[in-house]
Amino acid sequence: MSLLAVSDVTIRYGRLTAVREVAFTLAEGEILFITGPNGAGKSSLMRAIAGVTPPAGGRIDFGGTEITGRAPEEIARMGLSMVPEGRDVFGSLSIEENLMLGTGMHSRERGWKARAASALEEVYDTFPILKERRHGQAGLLSGGQQQMLVIGRALMTNPRLIAIDEPSLGLAPNITDQVYERLIALRAHRKLTLLIVEQSSTRAVMVGGRMILMRGGQVLLDGDAGAMGQSEALQAAYFGYGEH
Amino acid sequence: MLQVLFDALSLGSLYALGALGIALIFGVMRLVNFAHGDVIAFSVFALLWPSTDAVAIVFAGQMPWFLLIPFILAVGAGLSVLSEIVVFRRFRHASPATMMIASFALGFVIRYFLLMLFSSRPKSISLLPALSQPVEILGARMPLLQLITILATIVMLFALSVFVRKTRFGLEMRAAAENFTMARMLGVRANRVIMGAFALSGALAGAISIILGAQTGTADIQMGGAVMLMAFIATVIGGLGSLEGAVLAGFLLGAASVVMQTVLPPEARPFRDAFVYGAVILVLLFRPQGLISARGTKERV
Amino acid sequence: MTNLPKVKSVALRTISTPLILSAVLVVLALITVAYGSRPFNQTMIDIFVRVILVTGLYIFVGNSGVLSFGHIGFTCLGAYAAAWLTMPPMMKELSFPGLPAWLKALQLPYGPGAVLAGIFAGVFALIFGRILMRLSGIAASIATFAMLAMINTIYANWESVTSATNSVVGIPIVRTIWPYLIGAIAAVFIAWAHAISRHGLALRAARDEPTAALASGIDIPKVRLVAFTLSGAVMGLGGALMAHSIGVVTPDTFYLGLTFITLSMLVVGGIGTLTGAVMGVVLLSLLIQGLRWLERGVPVGESTFALPGGLQEILLGVVMIVILARRPSGLFAREFALPAWLGAGRGKSSAAPRNVPAGDA
Numbered sequence: 001m002s003l004l005a006v007s008d009v010t011i012r013y014g015r016l017t018a019v020r021e022v023a024f025t026l027a028e029g030e031i032l033f034i035t036g037p038n039g040a041g042k043s044s045l046m047r048a049i050a051g052v053t054p055p056a057g058g059r060i061d062f063g064g065t066e067i068t069g070r071a072p073e074e075i076a077r078m079g080l081s082m083v084p085e086g087r088d089v090f091g092s093l094s095i096e097e098n099l100m101l102g103t104g105m106h107s108r109e110r111g112w113k114a115r116a117a118s119a120l121e122e123v124y125d126t127f128p129i130l131k132e133r134r135h136g137q138a139g140l141l142s143g144g145q146q147q148m149l150v151i152g153r154a155l156m157t158n159p160r161l162i163a164i165d166e167p168s169l170g171l172a173p174n175i176t177d178q179v180y181e182r183l184i185a186l187r188a189h190r191k192l193t194l195l196i197v198e199q200s201s202t203r204a205v206m207v208g209g210r211m212i213l214m215r216g217g218q219v220l221l222d223g224d225a226g227a228m229g230q231s232e233a234l235q236a237a238y239f240g241y242g243e244h
Numbered sequence: 245m246l247q248v249l250f251d252a253l254s255l256g257s258l259y260a261l262g263a264l265g266i267a268l269i270f271g272v273m274r275l276v277n278f279a280h281g282d283v284i285a286f287s288v289f290a291l292l293w294p295s296t297d298a299v300a301i302v303f304a305g306q307m308p309w310f311l312l313i314p315f316i317l318a319v320g321a322g323l324s325v326l327s328e329i330v331v332f333r334r335f336r337h338a339s340p341a342t343m344m345i346a347s348f349a350l351g352f353v354i355r356y357f358l359l360m361l362f363s364s365r366p367k368s369i370s371l372l373p374a375l376s377q378p379v380e381i382l383g384a385r386m387p388l389l390q391l392i393t394i395l396a397t398i399v400m401l402f403a404l405s406v407f408v409r410k411t412r413f414g415l416e417m418r419a420a421a422e423n424f425t426m427a428r429m430l431g432v433r434a435n436r437v438i439m440g441a442f443a444l445s446g447a448l449a450g451a452i453s454i455i456l457g458a459q460t461g462t463a464d465i466q467m468g469g470a471v472m473l474m475a476f477i478a479t480v481i482g483g484l485g486s487l488e489g490a491v492l493a494g495f496l497l498g499a500a501s502v503v504m505q506t507v508l509p510p511e512a513r514p515f516r517d518a519f520v521y522g523a524v525i526l527v528l529l530f531r532p533q534g535l536i537s538a539r540g541t542k543e544r545v
Numbered sequence: 546m547t548n549l550p551k552v553k554s555v556a557l558r559t560i561s562t563p564l565i566l567s568a569v570l571v572v573l574a575l576i577t578v579a580y581g582s583r584p585f586n587q588t589m590i591d592i593f594v595r596v597i598l599v600t601g602l603y604i605f606v607g608n609s610g611v612l613s614f615g616h617i618g619f620t621c622l623g624a625y626a627a628a629w630l631t632m633p634p635m636m637k638e639l640s641f642p643g644l645p646a647w648l649k650a651l652q653l654p655y656g657p658g659a660v661l662a663g664i665f666a667g668v669f670a671l672i673f674g675r676i677l678m679r680l681s682g683i684a685a686s687i688a689t690f691a692m693l694a695m696i697n698t699i700y701a702n703w704e705s706v707t708s709a710t711n712s713v714v715g716i717p718i719v720r721t722i723w724p725y726l727i728g729a730i731a732a733v734f735i736a737w738a739h740a741i742s743r744h745g746l747a748l749r750a751a752r753d754e755p756t757a758a759l760a761s762g763i764d765i766p767k768v769r770l771v772a773f774t775l776s777g778a779v780m781g782l783g784g785a786l787m788a789h790s791i792g793v794v795t796p797d798t799f800y801l802g803l804t805f806i807t808l809s810m811l812v813v814g815g816i817g818t819l820t821g822a823v824m825g826v827v828l829l830s831l832l833i834q835g836l837r838w839l840e841r842g843v844p845v846g847e848s849t850f851a852l853p854g855g856l857q858e859i860l861l862g863v864v865m866i867v868i869l870a871r872r873p874s875g876l877f878a879r880e881f882a883l884p885a886w887l888g889a890g891r892g893k894s895s896a897a898p899r900n901v902p903a904g905d906a
Contacts, residue, residue: 360855
């Protein structure tokens with residue numbers, strides 16, 4: 001059974017249609033890249049999945065439950081953790097406060113404190129730089145460190161699915177490499193399902209897994225990233241020639 | 245000299261508490277709440293039995309102080325939370341202008357509700373009369389109340405600061421004030437945080453109404469107005485959304501008012517507030533973001 | 546949106562809005578005269594005065610998108626200026642002993658007095674605006690608030706020139722409805738002319754697309770200053786006429802209460818449209834009047850049904866909240882206009898106002 005199912009989702013801003021009847025599914029443990037040029041509707045789709053902008057049409061299911069139009073906090077509490085574009089760290093909060101924020105949803109459960117502490121240790125093991133500066137202001141971290149912080153923060157919620165919007169945005173290539181290295185390791189270690197949005201398909205082809213290519217608010221291609229990397233269809237779809 | 249300092253501190257306390265009540269709500273909702281002044285008035289009138297006489301029929305006001313104070317704070321908090329549930333929840337996605345006018349309309353409703361029950365005549369009440377005794381400190385005589393006002397404000401500010409810094413609720417509130425959408429995506433419940441902010445803000449309004457009621461010995465429907473005007477201004481020049489800034493600016497405005505009262509020549513003294521407002525415009529020109537500019541406050545979606 | 550269309554063609558396309566609004570006002574005036582009751586006459590005069598005030602407010606707030614809490618300050622300036630210009634010299638000696646001798650000796654008819662009062666308020670708006678228009682957003686709103694409080698403090702304390710908080714009596718009272726109707730129609734046309742002028746178009750462009758407007762070279766503080774000055778003058782004119790309609794002024798007449806009632810009318814009507822400004826006043830005023838009427842008591846069969854005192858304001862507040870919650874951009878988010886097929890030139894008597902519901906754009 002699929003963990004996430006997006007069926008015929010349409011998103012509008014006023015008269016502008018950003019996403020038109022997009023459908024895909026994501027199985028437990030899978031890694032899925034959504035790629036496409038600027039304005040393809042990738043971020044709008046992510047915001048709809050997270051419950052920030054409810055779609056104008058279609059439905060979204062997560063873990064067998066419909067989540068269309070639910071509040072962002074409810075969706076987060078069901079185990080879908082969103083890392084939005086632009087690394088929204090809470091700049092005035094300390095790094096540890098940023099991380100602990102995500103554990104609040106479990107504070108009614110028994111033994112959550114111990115679990116939160118061990119989750120914190122785990123994040124610190126994965127990203128030692130965060131531990132070093134745990135009491136410093138998050139706003140003062142570099143871009144790469146902030147990206148690690150938001151991924152760590154998403155992990156703290158103990159999610160079933162992490163959705164990340166453009167993790168490489170504004171990062172130097174070697175820093176992006178580091179971020180991906182950790183993500184892949186985490187996925188193997190915690191059996192996470194990953195949904196990653198990237199503008200370029202290079203990273204998807206490198207990492208492997210499934211890839212969806214969007215353009216103009218619609219899905220053009222859906223298939224194995226490695227196989228697509230070889231084909232000319234990708235180039236054609238991406239740059240928009242040979243379409244007709 | 246010492247007298248001036250204490251006057252400045254006690255006036256500043258009122259402004260700071262008022263500004264804090266507004267900043268708390270602005271932080272999580274981007275709402276400038278014009279009904280705050282009317283919550284202050286309502287809290288005092290909750291002590292009285294409805295009547296239109298000049299002398300108040302004390303109802304809940306006969307409680308001993310250790311029950312009276314929590315009662316007023318609870319009334320303020322309750323009314324504030326109720327206004328969130330009944331009114332402001334419907335305006336979460338509205339523009340700041342619409343929200344401001346809605347809050348004004350709500351204040352209007354509260355004010356005329358009081359007017360209907362109590363008439364517009366100010367009523368004399370004796371709230372915590374023991375506090376009007378003068379005391380002597382370092383050679384300056386002042387009402388005990390002034391001293392208690394300052395001390396109580398300091399205690400409240402300290403307690404609030406610990407609450408905001410050390411508790412989970414405080415953490416969630418700070419996060420929500422900075423980026424509400426992101427906080428929600430981490431499972432922070434919007435309704436809970438907003439209602440909490442309203443409750444705290446309402447309790448602060450209750451605290452102001454105790455101080456004002458004890459200071460003036462009257463319950464007046466207009467009593468919140470003058471303080472709130474300065475408190476709004478303090479919230480803005482403190483840097484909207486910044487709690488520290490609101491407190492700082494509140495005390496600065498109190499100090500500016502008292503200092504101008506003593507420094508200005510006698511014939512200019514009636515115009516004191518005009519000078520204070522002029523100074524406010526100057527501050528805004530040089531620091532439009534306020535004294536302590538709020539952190540990258542992102543728009544809520 | 547930032548390349549400005551030719552002003553003339555815009556004028557032709559939009560002239561129907563002020564015409565329809567004026568027609569509404571004229572109809573109201575005619576009904577009043579036909580009805581012939583004095584209290585009703587006074588009510589309608591109050592409505593026309595508020596139309597002037599809210600239209601004046603719209604010129605700045607509606608076009609710039611900056612909420613101003615200070616405009617009633619200009620109304621205060623205009624009202625007192627009218628008192629200085631039109632009261633009999635003897636009464637002035639009593640109320641304003643500190644006025645210069647030439648001003649004390651002067652006694653103008655109310656018409657020129659009102660125009661001069663408007664200009665006086667406009668000059669002050671220009672001076673305040675030079676300072677305030679450098680600000681934007683909430684800082685600008687609060688600065689206008691501080692300006693209002695400043696004007697109020699000065700007028701409430703400057704004994705020799707304003708009679709401080711005492712009521713100033715002896716202002717000639719004008720009871721015919723026509724001057725107020727003319728004032729209201731003039732305000733509507735001033736607002737329309739400004740909105741379609743180069744400055745007005747630039748200001749709205751800056752409101753909707755600030756970045757694009759800056760990039761295309763619009764001097765935002767300047768176009769804002771023009772609107773601020775003009776709206777200050779209209780507010781001053783409204784203040785003068787308000788003084789003549791009630792015959793008494795105090796500083797607190799022109800303070801928070803009037804500020805909020807005028808702002809509410811604008812926001813409920815529709816903050817971004819001239820139609821909203823005018824119709825907001827008309828509808829809310831009629832509502833207030835209706836509630837007052839219920840408060841006084843209505844015979845129902847044998848008994849009289851009356852609302853308890855104070856309930857009128859409470860219901861008004863509740864209605865405002867409900868309207869704002871249902872229609873955040875106000876009742877009239879679009880201007881009244883003739884249907885497109887009628888064209889601007891061939892207005893028929895059947896050109897009933899069209900209320901187009903707000904889209905979600």
